[in-house]
Every structure is written in C-alpha cells, then in structure tokens.
Amino acid sequence: MSATDTLVSFRKVQKSYDGETLIVRDLNLDIRKGEFLTLLGPSGSGKTTSLMMLAGFETPTAGEIWLGDKRLDRVPPHKRDIGMVFQNYALFPHMTVAENVAFPLKVRGMGRGEISSKVKQALAMVQLDKFGGRYPGQMSGGQQQRVALARALVFQPQLVLMDEPLGALDKQLREHMQMEIKHIHAQLGVTVVYVTHDQSEALTMSDRVAVFHQGEIQQIDHPRALYEQPNNTFVANFIGENNRLAGTLHSQDGDTCAVRLPHGEMLHALAVKVGGAGSAVSLSIRPERVRLNRASEGCANRLTGRVEEFIYLGDHVRIRLEVAGARHFVVKQPIADLDRELKVNDVIPLGWDIEHARALDPAEAH
Amino acid sequence: MTTLAAKPPLLSKDGLPLKRQLARAERASKLKALALILPLVLFLAAVFVLPLIGLLGKSVDNPEVVRFMPRTVTALQGWDGRGLPAEAAYAAVAHDLAAAREAQTLGDLGKRLNMEVPGYRSLLGKTARRLPLEPAPAAFKTALTELDERWGDPVYWQAIRRNTEATTPFYLLAALDRHVDEQGEITRVDPGQAVYVDVFARTFWMSAVITVLCLLIAYPLAYLMASLPARRANLLMICVLLPFWTSVLVRVAAWIVLLQSGGLINGALQWLGLIDAPLQLVFNRLGVYIAMVHILLPFMILPIYSVMKGISPSYLRAAISLGSHPFAAFWRVYFPQTLAGIGAGGLLVFILCIGYYITPALLGSPNDQMVSYFVAFYTNSTVNWGMATALGGLLLIATLLLYIVYGWLVGAKSLKLG
Structure with a gap:
C-alpha cells in the first residue's frame, strides 16, 4: 500500500474525559481511500469516541489526526467535509425529506436548479423519489435511515461516517439495509467508516474491520482473516x-x-x-x-x-x-x-x- | 365470496353489530373514568364556572330603573325621545320616586342614573324630599319643573329611557371608552374621560415587554439546563423553582427593599462610585418590569426546557457535520424545534401578565396600573359591579382569543410536523 492510498490517519491518538481513565488508549489507524472500514467492539471500547474525534465533535487529548498532509484535528467540524449518519437518523423534523437532503447543499450556497437535481438524484439512489414532500415523522425507520444516507452522501463528501446506523431497525430490515449500504458504497466508491457492535454486520459489509477493546485496536484485517486467523483470545471470542x-x-x-x-x-x-x-x-x-x-x-x-x-x-x-x-x-x-x-x-x-x-x-x- | 360493493357491517358472535357491541363493552370503563373526575367537575362547576357566568352577567345587568321606576318605564313606552315626555310620565316619576324613598332604594337608583348624567343623584334627592306632592297638583309637569328646572331638560328623560331594558351595553361600552349618546348612536366619550382604552393598551404593552424580557432571559438558561448532565441540571432546576416556594407578596416587598432610593442596589452603586444620586428604580415602570420578570420567569423557563429536553443533540451535530456553521445550525435546525415551547411559555407569561394586580399596585406609579387594578378599584372602592365585571370580561375575552390563536398556530404547526 502506498502512502497516497491513505485518506486519514490517526497517530498515537488518546482520549480521556475525566483525566483519570483513557477511553482511547493509543490509536494508530490508517483509513484507505474508498474502503469500507468498520470499527467493531463492545460498548465502551472507544470505537464511537474515535468516530466522534474523526467527525470533530470530540477533540483528541493527545496525538494527531491527519487528512493527507493536513492536520484534521485542527479543522472545525463544519469544515471537515465529512458526511455523517446517526443511529437515531437525526433528520430535521421541521423540514421535508427534500429539504433535509437539500440542507448540506443550501449551506454550501449552491444554486436552486442544481440543488433540486442533486436532491432528486440522491433520493432516487435510495429509492425514495416519491417521498420528497413528506416529513420524516411520516416515514418508517428504514425509510428515515435511507433519507439520512442520502443526506450524508448528497454533497459528495470525501468520507462518510456511520454511527450504528441500523441499530434501531428490526433484524430483517437491518439485513436488507446492510446490503443496500454496501451496494451504494460499491457504486459511489466513497470512503466509509462504520461503527457497530454487531460482528455479523461488520463481517457482511466491510472491506476491513478494526476490532476495538479497552481503547485499543486489537486487530485490523479483512473479515475472513479476522474470523479465521484471530490474533488474540479477545478477537477469537468476539468474532463468531x-x-x-x-x-x-x-x-x-x-x-x-x-x-x-x-x-x-x-x-x-x-x-x-x-x-x-x-x-x-x-x-x-x-x-x-x-x-x-x-x-x-x-x-x-x-x-x-x-x-x-x-x-x-x-x-x-x-x-x-x-x-x-x-x-x-x-x-x-x-x-x-x-x-x-x-x-x-x-x-x-x-x-x-x-x-x-x-x-x-x-x-x-x- | 362477498361482492366488493356495500360491505355489510361486521357482526359480533351474538349477531349484534360489532360497533354497538364495542360501545357496550367500553361503556363500563368510560363510566368509571367519568366517576373518577366527577368530584373535580362538580367542584369546578360550583366554585368557578357558575360564579364566573353569574359575574359576567353583571356586566350587562341593568336592574335599577326597571325595578325601582316601573310606572315611569311604562309611561315612557310611547315617547320617541324627542322633546319632553307627556304628563303621564311626570306623574309616574312623582309616584315612583315617592315609593323609592319609602323603600330606601333611591340611593341605588341615583348612583346608576348619575353614571348617565352627572348631577342626577342630587336631582332625585331634591325631588324625592318634596314628595309626595300634597295636594296632588293639576299638572305634574308644571309642578316638577317648578321644583327643579332640570325636569324640563330632555337629557334627564333620555337617561331614564335608555335604561328601560333589564340589560345594557353601558358598562361594556364604558370599558372601551364608548357610550350611547342622545341620538342613540355609539360614540367615543370626551377625550378627558377616556381612560380604559389607554389602560388596555398599557396592559398589553407592558405584558408584551415582560414576555419578551422573560423569553430573552429564559431561553439561554433553558438551553444550558437541557445540555447539562442530569445532576447539575436538577440543581439549576431547584434554583429556578425556588421562587415558587415564596409568596408573591414577600417577593414584591423584598424588591421594594432592594430597589428603593436608600436600598441595597442604589447603596452599592453609590458606594462603588458609579452614580452620584440614587436611581429611581421602584414605584415606576422599571420597578414593575423588574419584579414581574422575576416572578414570571419560571413560567417561561419550564415549557421551553421541557421542549428542549426532547430535542436530541444529534440534530445539531448532524447539521454541523453537513457543513453548517454552529450558529447557523442552531438557528435553522434547533431554534425552529423549540418554537412550540416558546409559544407555550410566551402565552403563559402573557396571560398571567395581563391579569396581574399586586405587583403593579405595589411597585408601580399610578401610570403603571393595569386593567386588574381598575377591576379591584370598582369592586372594593366604588362597588360598581357593572364596570368591574365589564373590564374583567373584556380581559377574559382577550385571553380566550389569544388562546384560540395560539391553539390554531400550534395545531397547524403540529399537523405539519405530522
């Protein structure tokens, strides 16, 4: 792997909330361009905190995050150009679906015509073309999450973060959405960092999985290697x-x-x-x-x-x-x-x- | 297979229509629910709804002339209000006033008619003292006019004629600085006598100012409380609720102590050398504003806080991650979601404000008194139930209108939010 393939790298990143315990102990992680990387681990393992540091909502206590040759941890979150999908969808309830998807474009001062064509395209991608005029409250959980997905992708960010986006859905819908997200990733070639505590979800969707435990990455590898060649007992027990x-x-x-x-x-x-x-x-x-x-x-x-x-x-x-x-x-x-x-x-x-x-x-x- | 057209009603196992069966099955629980609130309903009806309706009735009640001058009322039925009435009316007045003196109802009658024409009370008193006329004169018209020439002035007769009905718009019109003039038209009263429109305007203006001040102070505090961890938010909440546990009277008295010329605040400012002479902080509009904002603040904080509690912080994060500046994200994503709380808090504070009495009465100058002051004045000082209830009724109508507008706005909004 050459250095140019790396999109984001964490270098010796640490995070503590109270100055006594480290939530993230020593994070060294390279995120490759175009890959689907999953951060997998039990709750409290530091995976969500790592994601939040990447999004800019938490600041590292020590260490650096680099985007190419730029210090990402010094860029305020709204200038990072990172799309994010939340577990509870976080669709703005007072805006229609189309207004929600148009939000990142409007913020960027895009023209009206361009916005409406992009919104249409993004909604078509998640098969919700006919729902633009609805309010999020009128939609099912799966539909809302698809809108959230369209909203996070519509401004063509270099990186999309997903924080347990399917956690609130039932099993069947979750499996369906897993495939849908995977196909959208393949289609757009966007880099995705995905957080989950569900190991089967991680194995199904990812190019690489980083297994978190006690604030450290225990092993980062392709799903197959992770399952068949675990490096330590924690990984062996946690996966499968x-x-x-x-x-x-x-x-x-x-x-x-x-x-x-x-x-x-x-x-x-x-x-x-x-x-x-x-x-x-x-x-x-x-x-x-x-x-x-x-x-x-x-x-x-x-x-x-x-x-x-x-x-x-x-x-x-x-x-x-x-x-x-x-x-x-x-x-x-x-x-x-x-x-x-x-x-x-x-x-x-x-x-x-x-x-x-x-x-x-x-x-x-x- | 049944045909698609005209589906027959569903039947239960007993062969009854399912809807009727359902209503029957639910009836017991409905009755139980009704029985649970029955004491409250009876209590409210007895001490709130019935007295309210009775008192509101007083604002159009006009019993004096009808009850105490029955002969005159009958005699004036044929009169068109132009010129002077016929001889029969004069005779009727003489009989009625003599009877009223006997029954000691002259005072109420005089008070009511004096509202129509100043000086009427003295005319009735003077006339009644000479009654009954012995021996009965040939023409009552001449005799009464001789007794007091005002009986020759149509204005005094028109005043009686206006009140031959048991109900009158007089008080409600007076509360809006209007009256029925000699021609029977509704007109403005003299600018010198017009006070209530100004008082209403002042009441609404002061209430609006207080509501806006409360909102400006409450909103950031509610936001802070909603974003703090539960334990510290609870501590703040106790501080917010603390004033609720002190009597309003005590708090008003405390503000007088704090704000008066020799009070704590002026003393501190002078000691610091910021001012030379004490500032006038109380017994004026400023004092009323300070105390009322303090008293009504919790009513603004609580609804806004409860709405903010329900708004997930991930909305703001989502907006920021989508590229919006934090301030813009707050304004476009967070603020619109708090509108229901702002509306509820604003309405609550405003409605409480327009009915406020004690704080302006104790901390304000005569020019800072609101409508309720005059309600109290007419109930306690002059015992004019008509004016008191007319002012109160108009206040009630204003409140109901506000509530309807608010309900309509919020209803439309929540419908839109689905």
Missing part, C-alpha cells in the same frame, strides 16, 4: 463462536507448538500468541472445524467427548459436549452430516487439524 481449551505451553517448534491440557492430553496448534514453555495458553477452535467419529480419524489432534445436548437450528445442529473437562465445547454439524444414532451421553472421538487450532494468550477472567 469459539471453543476455548486452557492449557500450558509444552514446547514450540517454529509456527506450531505443543500444549498440555490439565488432564495430561497433548495437543498441537499454531503458535500465534504464546509466551515461553510453561506459560498459560488458550487454545481456540472454531465449532465448524471439529470433526466427529470416523471423520476425525485423520486429524492431528484427537480427543474424546461426551455428548451433553443437541440444539436444532434447521440447517445445522449444534452439539454441546464435555471435552477434556470443558463443558461448553460446541460442535457445529451440517444437518446432512449428522449421525442420527448419536444420543446424549454417548462418548465419541473427535479431532481437528493443527491449522484450525490457534494457541493464544490466556483468556481473561470475565
């Missing part, structure tokens, strides 16, 4: 479902390592984030990577488990087992692969390959 087995490091051999479980079983895994021999390790295995019964015969790591529960989910079945003392070991089986003979309390062999087990830092106490 994850089985954890606690143990101690026995030995390390290049990329792989041997881990001893409390009952003495020896397992092999990729050494991603481990200390020296004897240090505590958390093994992370995705539920869909575990094979049961005969299918596990060729696996490098083999254990036995006792079936505790079946959870039927239509397209697949989740089987909860007790494995090596861990009672919440979950295995996902596609319905076609499920062995119908299997019953609760059956003891069965299971296993997984080395590349699907990642040895990470020990899990924090929750």
Whole structure:
C-alpha cells in the first residue's frame, strides 16, 4: 500500500474525559481511500469516541489526526467535509425529506436548479423519489435511515461516517439495509467508516474491520482473516463462536507448538500468541472445524467427548459436549452430516487439524 | 365470496353489530373514568364556572330603573325621545320616586342614573324630599319643573329611557371608552374621560415587554439546563423553582427593599462610585418590569426546557457535520424545534401578565396600573359591579382569543410536523 492510498490517519491518538481513565488508549489507524472500514467492539471500547474525534465533535487529548498532509484535528467540524449518519437518523423534523437532503447543499450556497437535481438524484439512489414532500415523522425507520444516507452522501463528501446506523431497525430490515449500504458504497466508491457492535454486520459489509477493546485496536484485517486467523483470545471470542481449551505451553517448534491440557492430553496448534514453555495458553477452535467419529480419524489432534445436548437450528445442529473437562465445547454439524444414532451421553472421538487450532494468550477472567 | 360493493357491517358472535357491541363493552370503563373526575367537575362547576357566568352577567345587568321606576318605564313606552315626555310620565316619576324613598332604594337608583348624567343623584334627592306632592297638583309637569328646572331638560328623560331594558351595553361600552349618546348612536366619550382604552393598551404593552424580557432571559438558561448532565441540571432546576416556594407578596416587598432610593442596589452603586444620586428604580415602570420578570420567569423557563429536553443533540451535530456553521445550525435546525415551547411559555407569561394586580399596585406609579387594578378599584372602592365585571370580561375575552390563536398556530404547526 502506498502512502497516497491513505485518506486519514490517526497517530498515537488518546482520549480521556475525566483525566483519570483513557477511553482511547493509543490509536494508530490508517483509513484507505474508498474502503469500507468498520470499527467493531463492545460498548465502551472507544470505537464511537474515535468516530466522534474523526467527525470533530470530540477533540483528541493527545496525538494527531491527519487528512493527507493536513492536520484534521485542527479543522472545525463544519469544515471537515465529512458526511455523517446517526443511529437515531437525526433528520430535521421541521423540514421535508427534500429539504433535509437539500440542507448540506443550501449551506454550501449552491444554486436552486442544481440543488433540486442533486436532491432528486440522491433520493432516487435510495429509492425514495416519491417521498420528497413528506416529513420524516411520516416515514418508517428504514425509510428515515435511507433519507439520512442520502443526506450524508448528497454533497459528495470525501468520507462518510456511520454511527450504528441500523441499530434501531428490526433484524430483517437491518439485513436488507446492510446490503443496500454496501451496494451504494460499491457504486459511489466513497470512503466509509462504520461503527457497530454487531460482528455479523461488520463481517457482511466491510472491506476491513478494526476490532476495538479497552481503547485499543486489537486487530485490523479483512473479515475472513479476522474470523479465521484471530490474533488474540479477545478477537477469537468476539468474532463468531469459539471453543476455548486452557492449557500450558509444552514446547514450540517454529509456527506450531505443543500444549498440555490439565488432564495430561497433548495437543498441537499454531503458535500465534504464546509466551515461553510453561506459560498459560488458550487454545481456540472454531465449532465448524471439529470433526466427529470416523471423520476425525485423520486429524492431528484427537480427543474424546461426551455428548451433553443437541440444539436444532434447521440447517445445522449444534452439539454441546464435555471435552477434556470443558463443558461448553460446541460442535457445529451440517444437518446432512449428522449421525442420527448419536444420543446424549454417548462418548465419541473427535479431532481437528493443527491449522484450525490457534494457541493464544490466556483468556481473561470475565 | 362477498361482492366488493356495500360491505355489510361486521357482526359480533351474538349477531349484534360489532360497533354497538364495542360501545357496550367500553361503556363500563368510560363510566368509571367519568366517576373518577366527577368530584373535580362538580367542584369546578360550583366554585368557578357558575360564579364566573353569574359575574359576567353583571356586566350587562341593568336592574335599577326597571325595578325601582316601573310606572315611569311604562309611561315612557310611547315617547320617541324627542322633546319632553307627556304628563303621564311626570306623574309616574312623582309616584315612583315617592315609593323609592319609602323603600330606601333611591340611593341605588341615583348612583346608576348619575353614571348617565352627572348631577342626577342630587336631582332625585331634591325631588324625592318634596314628595309626595300634597295636594296632588293639576299638572305634574308644571309642578316638577317648578321644583327643579332640570325636569324640563330632555337629557334627564333620555337617561331614564335608555335604561328601560333589564340589560345594557353601558358598562361594556364604558370599558372601551364608548357610550350611547342622545341620538342613540355609539360614540367615543370626551377625550378627558377616556381612560380604559389607554389602560388596555398599557396592559398589553407592558405584558408584551415582560414576555419578551422573560423569553430573552429564559431561553439561554433553558438551553444550558437541557445540555447539562442530569445532576447539575436538577440543581439549576431547584434554583429556578425556588421562587415558587415564596409568596408573591414577600417577593414584591423584598424588591421594594432592594430597589428603593436608600436600598441595597442604589447603596452599592453609590458606594462603588458609579452614580452620584440614587436611581429611581421602584414605584415606576422599571420597578414593575423588574419584579414581574422575576416572578414570571419560571413560567417561561419550564415549557421551553421541557421542549428542549426532547430535542436530541444529534440534530445539531448532524447539521454541523453537513457543513453548517454552529450558529447557523442552531438557528435553522434547533431554534425552529423549540418554537412550540416558546409559544407555550410566551402565552403563559402573557396571560398571567395581563391579569396581574399586586405587583403593579405595589411597585408601580399610578401610570403603571393595569386593567386588574381598575377591576379591584370598582369592586372594593366604588362597588360598581357593572364596570368591574365589564373590564374583567373584556380581559377574559382577550385571553380566550389569544388562546384560540395560539391553539390554531400550534395545531397547524403540529399537523405539519405530522
């Protein structure tokens, strides 16, 4: 990636509200031109604060934000040329939909004819051409959010920020809007920074996802890498479902390592984030990577488990087992692969390959 | 399948129309709701609505002439108001006044007719003292005119004729500086006697000034309270409500102490060397403004604050992020959303103002008195219920009109906001 691809960069940014705790600890982040970047994290992880610093509604306590070769953190928010979409839409209730969308253009002193053609175009983009004369109060949540989207895009900002824009919508509408936003992004090529705490939303929509925890980015990567190659236990747990087995490091051999479980079983895994021999390790295995019964015969790591529960989910079945003392070991089986003979309390062999087990830092106490 | 035309009414399981069944099912809860507010309704009707209607009736009530001069009223029925009435009228007056003296109602009669023609009271007194005429004269007309030549002046007869009805527009017209002249036309009274139009104008002007001052002070404070964290906003709210817990009289007295020539404020200003002689801060318009703004401020703050509380700060942020300067964003996005609160607060303060009595009475000069002062004057000093209720009634009508206009404005607005 060359330097010209970077649109905005955070450099050693810190933010504290009370002078005692840091909401954002040490933020170094490059936002690339045209990408869809999602800031993902639990509430209080600093993702929204980071977004607000980008928009200019919060000032960094320390550090710098650069836009190209310009210090962005010294530009007042109304001159940053950044579109923003809010969770509660923030459509002006005393203006019609068309007036709302025209607002940023009017503020910029654009001519009447140009404004009306741009407003029309923007409303067409979100399929609300016929709603220009309505007031926001007369529209559904999904429609309001589309208006907000049109309003944030109509003045062709270099960057669009979205602060949990779909949080107030129901599941079906949310999924529909996710695709719509994604398609608009692809169509316009605008840079989007999107904040959410919903990991599936982040994986569905983004080019890259930055996982926030305790004021720091834990990992920033493509959705697939994030899911399949988490760098630490927090990311592994936060993104998708994850089985954890606690143990101690026995030995390390290049990329792989041997881990001893409390009952003495020896397992092999990729050494991603481990200390020296004897240090505590958390093994992370995705539920869909575990094979049961005969299918596990060729696996490098083999254990036995006792079936505790079946959870039927239509397209697949989740089987909860007790494995090596861990009672919440979950295995996902596609319905076609499920062995119908299997019953609760059956003891069965299971296993997984080395590349699907990642040895990470020990899990924090929750 | 049913046809599309003329859908039959929905029926419930019992075969009754669903609408009727619904009304029946809801009736019990409606009755219960009614029963809950019944004591309040009865209380309001007994102590507010009925007395109000009764008193408003007094502003057009005109019983004196009809009740105390019944013969004269009958005798004047044929008179067209030109020249002097016939002999029968003179005889009737003589009988009526003699009877009125017996019944001791001459005082009320004299007071009422004196409002029409100054000096009437003395004419009645003088005439009644000589009554009854013994022996009965051949012509009452000559006898009465001899007794007092004013009985030969048509003006005094016209005054009686104007009041042969049990209701009169006299007080309402007087409250607007109008009267019915000798020709029966509604005209302005002499400029020297005209006071009430000026008093009404002064009342509305002072109320408008106070409302605007309250708005200017309340708006920023309400904005501050709406944007502060809850705990500090509550503290401010207590400060705002604090004056509510003190009697108005005490606060007015305190303002006198503060503002008078030797008072705290003048003393401090002189001590600082900012002024040489004390400023006249009280017993004039300024004193009234200061105290009334102070007293009515909470009524402006609270509605505006409650409206501002409901406005999400993200509106302003959205406007700014869309490129609007913060001041412009405030003016174009935030301010229009607070109009309902401004309207409610302004209306509340204005309506309270136009009926205010005690503060102008204690802190103002005679030239700062408002309509309610004259209502009090006519009720307490001269016991002229007609004038008091006419002034009060006009004030009530003004208030209702304001309220209707406001309701119409806000109604139209909220409809528009959908």
